[in-house]
Amino acid sequence: MTDTTPAVDLTEAEAEVDLPEIGDESRYEALMQTIRNRVTVRKFDPDYVVPERHYEMILEAARHGPSGANAQPWQFIVVRDQDTKAKITEYFVAEQRFRAKAKMKFPTPDYRGLATAPGFIVVCSDMRWTNAFPVLNDGSDLDRMYHENAERILLQSVAAATMSAHLAAASLGYNVWWVTAIGQEEAQNAMRPLLGIPDEISVLDIFLFGPPAAKPYKRWRRPMEEILHRDRYDKTYFMSDDELDDWIRTRRHRVMYKDASKID
Numbered sequence: 001m002t003d004t005t006p007a008v009d010l011t012e013a014e015a016e017v018d019l020p021e022i023g024d025e026s027r028y029e030a031l032m033q034t035i036r037n038r039v040t041v042r043k044f045d046p047d048y049v050v051p052e053r054h055y056e057m058i059l060e061a062a063r064h065g066p067s068g069a070n071a072q073p074w075q076f077i078v079v080r081d082q083d084t085k086a087k088i089t090e091y092f093v094a095e096q097r098f099r100a101k102a103k104m105k106f107p108t109p110d111y112r113g114l115a116t117a118p119g120f121i122v123v124c125s126d127m128r129w130t131n132a133f134p135v136l137n138d139g140s141d142l143d144r145m146y147h148e149n150a151e152r153i154l155l156q157s158v159a160a161a162t163m164s165a166h167l168a169a170a171s172l173g174y175n176v177w178w179v180t181a182i183g184q185e186e187a188q189n190a191m192r193p194l195l196g197i198p199d200e201i202s203v204l205d206i207f208l209f210g211p212p213a214a215k216p217y218k219r220w221r222r223p224m225e226e227i228l229h230r231d232r233y234d235k236t237y238f239m240s241d242d243e244l245d246d247w248i249r250t251r252r253h254r255v256m257y258k259d260a261s262k263i264d
């Protein structure tokens with residue numbers, strides 16, 4: 001069935017900056033409600049069909065993201081074809097198997113869930129946009145350092161827009177899944193022809209959303225005192241190499257796959 005609802009009218013929303021009075025907390029509460037309920041699931045209800053309007057509403061949030069030099073170095077491919085979804089899923093499942101064999105010890109999720117996602121958006125960027133950020137382009141060591149930073153600027157920019165899209169999806173009641181697992185060049189080369197992506201364009205991640213297949217659960221969050229520093233870096237929670245290794249060995253799998261209320 002085709003959705004005939006008109007696409008979002010963007011012109012008025014773009015026309016002016018409309019912030020609440022400083023201190024008015026009403027919109028903050030509404031935003032936090034969405035932020036807290038942006039919860040990852042890795043299996044969706046495959047029978048749900050995302051209304052076309054929702055894709056535009058979600059990507060409208062991405063479009064307003066901040067970016068280095070206001071370059072807006074992002075492109076989004078909405079994948080609706082089930083066969084294409086299945087082919088992309090195959091790569092992730094193969095990666096899952098490879099990781100198991102390579103003994104990475106990373107608790108890799110079940111990527112078969114990708115094919116169940118009604119909302120399926122491939123997030124791309126053009127790494128040549130790094131040239132829009134402060135670089136020398138003279139092949140020097142200094143230039144390499146600036147290029148490394150330029151790459152960070154680009155990745156942070158795309159992540160900022162992607163996060164806005166995830167929040168927009170959550171605000172519409174969807175669960176989400178942010179998948180970066182196959183950034184490697186080999187996987188990129190395999191995916192490009194499936195989606196007609198030019199060689200200059202990189203796939204950075206895949207954004208899945210939809211109604212969950214099972215009841216979602218909230219994952220563990222670090223308490224505020226562990227992340228907030230005032231005026232100087234507070235070393236109370238600073239971890240040694242051993243402590244960090246121990247955290248990865250004993251806690252990582254639990255914070256990834258367990259309900260926060262069930263973690264001691």
Ligand SMILES: Cc1cc2nc3c(=O)[nH]c(=O)nc-3n(C[C@H](O)[C@H](O)[C@H](O)COP(=O)(O)O)c2cc1C
Binds near residue numbers: 039040041
């Ligand atoms: C940059 C980034 C990369 C991620 N990559 C993957 C991934 O490759 N596979 C996966 O299953 N989840 C991935 N996730 C999802 C995280 O595992 C998830 O956000 C985290 O466990 C916290 O759970 P929550 O989203 O429910 O709060 C990624 C999330 C982010 C922000």
